[in-house]
Amino acid sequence: MNSMDFANSTHLDGERLARLLRDGMQGWPVGAVTVRVRYSRGADFSGTCFYADRRIFINLGSHLRYPYDMASNLGKVQAVGRRWFRPTYLLRLHNPYELVVFIFMHELYHLLVKLSRRNTRQKESMCDRFAARFVVDRFGARVIDDGGADVPRELWEFQDLDGFVAAAREPAPGKAARRPRRSSRLR
Numbered sequence: 001m002n003s004m005d006f007a008n009s010t011h012l013d014g015e016r017l018a019r020l021l022r023d024g025m026q027g028w029p030v031g032a033v034t035v036r037v038r039y040s041r042g043a044d045f046s047g048t049c050f051y052a053d054r055r056i057f058i059n060l061g062s063h064l065r066y067p068y069d070m071a072s073n074l075g076k077v078q079a080v081g082r083r084w085f086r087p088t089y090l091l092r093l094h095n096p097y098e099l100v101v102f103i104f105m106h107e108l109y110h111l112l113v114k115l116s117r118r119n120t121r122q123k124e125s126m127c128d129r130f131a132a133r134f135v136v137d138r139f140g141a142r143v144i145d146d147g148g149a150d151v152p153r154e155l156w157e158f159q160d161l162d163g164f165v166a167a168a169r170e171p172a173p174g175k176a177a178r179r180p181r182r183s184s185r186l187r
Contacts, residue, residue: 002030008037010060012096020097021104024134029169030054030111037100045070047103049110051120056107058100068093070102073125074132074143074156086125089151091132092142098135105131112165130161 002025008014014037021035033054040046040059048057075087093099109130113120135141136153143151 002028003032005032005034006037007035010037010039010062010096012037012060012100017097017100020101020138023138024101024105024108027169028108028112030108030115033111035104044068045099045103047107049107051111051114054111056104056111058103058107060096060100060103064096064099066093066095068099069144070099072132072143073128074151076155076158087155088146089156090144090146091135092144093135094139094141098139098141101138102131102135105134109161109165112168116165116167118164118167126159126161126164129157129159133157133161 002022004018004022004025006014006018006021008017017037018035025033031054033056035056035058037058037060039062042061043059044061044064046059049055069090069092072089072091073086074089074091077084077086091102093102106127109127110120110123113123113126132141132143136143143153143156145151
């Protein structure tokens with residue numbers, strides 16, 4: 001059962017934000033999560049996930065104007081000769097709620113990778129794709145190239161992201177659901 005300890009110190013509607021973030025957690029049994037939304041000290045945005053106690057911090061630039069074209073790691077890495085590059089795809093977000101939800105979903109995927117007992121290194125692109133899929137489906141955000149043209153979905157959604165973290169939906173091997181332990185205190 002999921003629960004969220006949520007606090008928002010921005011001007012955004014906290015109830016609306018909490019509802020959107022809970023919607024994003026639907027279907028992913030991550031347990032008790034602590035989420036803090038606050039203003040950044042200058043960066044456009046940032047997010048952090050602390051695995052041990054399932055805390056997610058979302059920092060939002062108060063100076064941003066919308067629509068906001070956020071650079072992402074959605075494109076597939078391509079080789080040209082001996083060089084590798086990733087095409088630049090932008091995610092056009094209409095308001096700060098969409099940006100906060102994107103950051104949350106990105107950090108949630110990091111947590112799901114950890115809960116799936118997968119290697120947590122170098123997963124930024126997967127996290128971006130997971131988050132982009134949610135905001136595109138939920139809000140109608142657009143993925144565009146640097147010229148403003150829509151990028152076909154098959155160019156950025158080409159991995160089985162849910163399958164990669166499917167183990168997060170199951171108990172760890174050898175750790176079947178247990179009955180709650182009784183307190184060792186005398187009554």
